[in-house]
Amino acid sequence: MKRLSPDALRLALPVLALSVLIISVFIMRPNVMSYNGLHLLFKLGIPIALATLAQMIIMSVNDLDLSMGSFISFVACVTATWLVDAPLIGALMLLGAIATYAALGMVIAWRGLPSIVVTLGMSFVWAGLAVLVLPTPGGTAPGWVASLMSVRPTLMPMGIAGSIIIAVVAHFVIMRSSFGVLIRGVGGNERSVARAGWSVLWARAAAYATAASFAVLAGITLVGLMTSADANIALRYTLLSIAGVILGGGEFTGGRVSAIGAVVGALTLLLAGSFLTFLKVPNDWQIGAQGMILIGILGLRLLLVRLEKRRGRA
Amino acid sequence: MSTLQPIIAVTAAHVRFGEVRALDGVSLAIMPGECIGLVGHNGAGKSTIVNVINGGLRPQEGSLTCDGKDIDWSVGVARAQGLRCVFQELSLCPNLTVIENTRLMHRNLGGWGWRDKARQIIRTSLDRVFPDHGIDPGAQVGALTIAERQMVEIAMSFSDAGIAPRVVILDEPTSSLDAGLAEQLLNHVRRFIAEGGAVILVSHILGEVLSTATRIVVMKDGRTVAERPAGEFTQVSLVDAMGSTARDQTRSTRTGPAGAVVLRQDLPRGLPFVAHKGEVIGLAGLGGHGQTEMLVALYEKHSPSWFPVRDPRAIFVAGDRRLNGTFDLWSILRNMTVASLPDLSRAGMVNRSAEAKRAATWQARIAIRTPDMNNPILSLSGGNQQKVLFARALSTRAPVVLMDDPMRGVDIGTKQEVYDIIRAEAAQGRTFIWYSTEMSEIALCDRVYIFREGVIVADLTGTQITEHAILSASFKGEAA
Numbered sequence: 001m002k003r004l005s006p007d008a009l010r011l012a013l014p015v016l017a018l019s020v021l022i023i024s025v026f027i028m029r030p031n032v033m034s035y036n037g038l039h040l041l042f043k044l045g046i047p048i049a050l051a052t053l054a055q056m057i058i059m060s061v062n063d064l065d066l067s068m069g070s071f072i073s074f075v076a077c078v079t080a081t082w083l084v085d086a087p088l089i090g091a092l093m094l095l096g097a098i099a100t101y102a103a104l105g106m107v108i109a110w111r112g113l114p115s116i117v118v119t120l121g122m123s124f125v126w127a128g129l130a131v132l133v134l135p136t137p138g139g140t141a142p143g144w145v146a147s148l149m150s151v152r153p154t155l156m157p158m159g160i161a162g163s164i165i166i167a168v169v170a171h172f173v174i175m176r177s178s179f180g181v182l183i184r185g186v187g188g189n190e191r192s193v194a195r196a197g198w199s200v201l202w203a204r205a206a207a208y209a210t211a212a213s214f215a216v217l218a219g220i221t222l223v224g225l226m227t228s229a230d231a232n233i234a235l236r237y238t239l240l241s242i243a244g245v246i247l248g249g250g251e252f253t254g255g256r257v258s259a260i261g262a263v264v265g266a267l268t269l270l271l272a273g274s275f276l277t278f279l280k281v282p283n284d285w286q287i288g289a290q291g292m293i294l295i296g297i298l299g300l301r302l303l304l305v306r307l308e309k310r311r312g313r314a
Numbered sequence: 315m316s317t318l319q320p321i322i323a324v325t326a327a328h329v330r331f332g333e334v335r336a337l338d339g340v341s342l343a344i345m346p347g348e349c350i351g352l353v354g355h356n357g358a359g360k361s362t363i364v365n366v367i368n369g370g371l372r373p374q375e376g377s378l379t380c381d382g383k384d385i386d387w388s389v390g391v392a393r394a395q396g397l398r399c400v401f402q403e404l405s406l407c408p409n410l411t412v413i414e415n416t417r418l419m420h421r422n423l424g425g426w427g428w429r430d431k432a433r434q435i436i437r438t439s440l441d442r443v444f445p446d447h448g449i450d451p452g453a454q455v456g457a458l459t460i461a462e463r464q465m466v467e468i469a470m471s472f473s474d475a476g477i478a479p480r481v482v483i484l485d486e487p488t489s490s491l492d493a494g495l496a497e498q499l500l501n502h503v504r505r506f507i508a509e510g511g512a513v514i515l516v517s518h519i520l521g522e523v524l525s526t527a528t529r530i531v532v533m534k535d536g537r538t539v540a541e542r543p544a545g546e547f548t549q550v551s552l553v554d555a556m557g558s559t560a561r562d563q564t565r566s567t568r569t570g571p572a573g574a575v576v577l578r579q580d581l582p583r584g585l586p587f588v589a590h591k592g593e594v595i596g597l598a599g600l601g602g603h604g605q606t607e608m609l610v611a612l613y614e615k616h617s618p619s620w621f622p623v624r625d626p627r628a629i630f631v632a633g634d635r636r637l638n639g640t641f642d643l644w645s646i647l648r649n650m651t652v653a654s655l656p657d658l659s660r661a662g663m664v665n666r667s668a669e670a671k672r673a674a675t676w677q678a679r680i681a682i683r684t685p686d687m688n689n690p691i692l693s694l695s696g697g698n699q700q701k702v703l704f705a706r707a708l709s710t711r712a713p714v715v716l717m718d719d720p721m722r723g724v725d726i727g728t729k730q731e732v733y734d735i736i737r738a739e740a741a742q743g744r745t746f747i748w749y750s751t752e753m754s755e756i757a758l759c760d761r762v763y764i765f766r767e768g769v770i771v772a773d774l775t776g777t778q779i780t781e782h783a784i785l786s787a788s789f790k791g792e793a794a
Contacts, residue, residue: 007454178424181414188407195370195405196419197390255409 042159075219080139105208187255351527596759
């Protein structure tokens with residue numbers, strides 16, 4: 001028998017966690033086992049999956065983006081206002097935001113700054129810009145976004161179908177393409193990438209721009225689902241996206257990430273929220289309970305990593 | 315035919331790092347069809363000349379020509395000219411597969427289906443260098459054994475993805491290969507040069523160099539001290555060429571029987587490590603052969619891992635100050651007293667005046683040149699910063715001081731002052747365990763352990779400590 005590769009082993013855990021959660025939800029609420037039930041359960045799957053992938057790309061070059069939530073909120077505010085009223089200017093604003101991310105990546109690579117500090121600072125900039133764009137909650141979703149998000153595919157609900165498509169696309173970009181290899185190579189051993197004659201500066205810029213593109217899509221789809229926006233709409237996404245990447249088998253350093261794992265991790269976190277509601281856990285305790293689930297799964301991960309190490313030594 | 319023209323020629327290269335002269339006018343021409351063996355002890359300039367050739371370092375003086383033409387040399391240009399380098403430390407990305415690493419190493423290997431191309435390229439090369447290697451190109455590098463990683467790295471540098479390798483630099487390529495694999499590699503090197511390629515082989519296994527190289531270059535103190543066809547060298551003459559001409563040192567003056575054993579560490583292989591009270595023990599050998607690991611193991615064994623204790627048994631003096639020595643934002647005083655705070659505090663509160671008094675005593679004793687001990691640590695010169703680290707260690711009551719090559723880049727005056735203090739402290743019963751890459755410092759020790767490949771291979775005492783003895787123990791005759 002062929003031994004499972006370490007990557008497959010890493011993916012097994014989040015898939016297992018997601019299956020256990022789905023089955024428990026089904027047992028508690030059998031009526032969820034329907035098209036509409038699954039639709040509601042995974043409604044927010046697409047934006048969360050996109051945000052998690054954006055964070056994963058940043059983490060694959062050994063950085064961390066603490067501005068993810070406020071950036072997505074900013075994008076949502078632009079989408080609900082400028083993209084409706086003046087689509088061209090709105091699109092330019094979003095492209096400018098992506099270019100800003102690329103520039104941040106360059107500055108971080110060039111000056112050797114810690115990404116945590118830079119993005120923490122930027123999180124206030126994005127939050128401020130979001131309030132400037134949309135001072136009070138409101139706005140509307142652009143028609144094409146709203147209609148795209150309300151498509152009801154025949155086989156499975158949009159939240160699931162969209163997440164699968166996103167996972168496959170991201171898998172090709174990050175795990176299969178030359179570009180993805182370069183980015184993960186920077187995370188794995190920056191020095192040897194530079195020694196092979198690549199520019200680490202541009203590689204980081206490209207990684208940041210790609211991540212920002214995913215985050216922009218997250219913001220746009222979020223507005224499509226919520227039909228309006230406010231400046232705090234996605235603040236939770238910063239920690240949610242980091243947790244999703246780690247849950248999906250990624251590491252903070254070393255360029256070890258998995259696109260499919262990240263999407264599975266994001267959906268697991270999403271489901272954990274509903275699971276606790278079905279368990280009738282009081283609202284006050286939910287965040288704490290969600291944290292306990294996360295710690296439990298990560299504890300299992302630690303055990304797996306230990307096993308892996310022991311096997312590596314043998 | 316241009317067989318008489320060197321592929322790469324370095325002429326009179328000078329490289330200085332601060333006060334250290336790493337290269338002092340070295341010339342090296344690499345001809346097609348030859349294997350140059352490059353040997354020398356620590357700090358001889360081997361890695362520096364390798365870095366100059368691979369484009370990673372630009373010499374402050376001197377010129378470099380490629381195929382007889384002056385060229386603006388850089389890592390990218392060097393690779394495009396067919397220069398490949400296998401570094402001593404692992405330079406693959408452990409999170410990527412062998413195929414993906416191949417993609418990264420060959421910039422021109424893009425486009426659709428690059429995975430199949432890369433698989434083909436690395437498999438061909440692996441099959442040629444190491445027949446029956448049994449490595450799956452789809453495997454993640456992190457999941458391979460160290461030997462397999464090294465095989466992949468070597469095969470990678472001999473692989474051809476459009477730009478054929480012309481010069482391959484192998485820096486200690488056999489350090490994790492067993493004898494059979496090493497022989498396969500050396501056979502491949504001979505084939506490669508027979509086909510017109512060139513190889514630079516850096517190795518501490520002299521038998522390997524003598525049997526494979528066509529020409530041997532011996533370096534010492536940033537200079538080429540001997541350069542002859544390999545056939546004119548023997549193992550003995552090579553070791554002699556690496557050493558210097560009778561440079562007598564102030565030898566250890568300690569006499570009489572050794573004190574009680576204070577540390578003992580049995581190693582799985584080789585000689586055991588034993589330290590006596592009041593001894594200055596040198597850890598010698600080539601850099602990276604297990605000396606730092608030994609110090610860390612000793613420290614971890616004899617220091618508390620959970621709760622602080624009032625009487626630690628060992629203290630560590632770091633070699634890489636910026637990495638694990640100084641607290642850059644703290645004052646000189648704080649940097650010095652941080653290791654002995656339990657002695658200077660009462661009920662958990664630091665006694666400021668006791669702290670200042672202790673610092674003043676040591677400032678006078680070790681001559682730290684500053685008007686005010688409250689100045690930031692970075693206001694001091696490197697040598698004085700290192701003295702603060704010494705004072706930090708010496709002002710504790712720990713009976714054993716572990717030193718990890720702490721004199722790197724320190725000027726000679728400071729060194730002499732610190733040597734005197736070490737002698738004085740040892741006379742009072744302190745034990746020093748001193749890893750040094752400098753022969754002159756090793757000569758100051760009472761006893762010297764020579765490390766090779768993580769094992770203690772020799773234990774020299776008193777007059778046995780000669781450069782010749784250290785060199786011949788550090789360099790191995792035959793492959794394992």
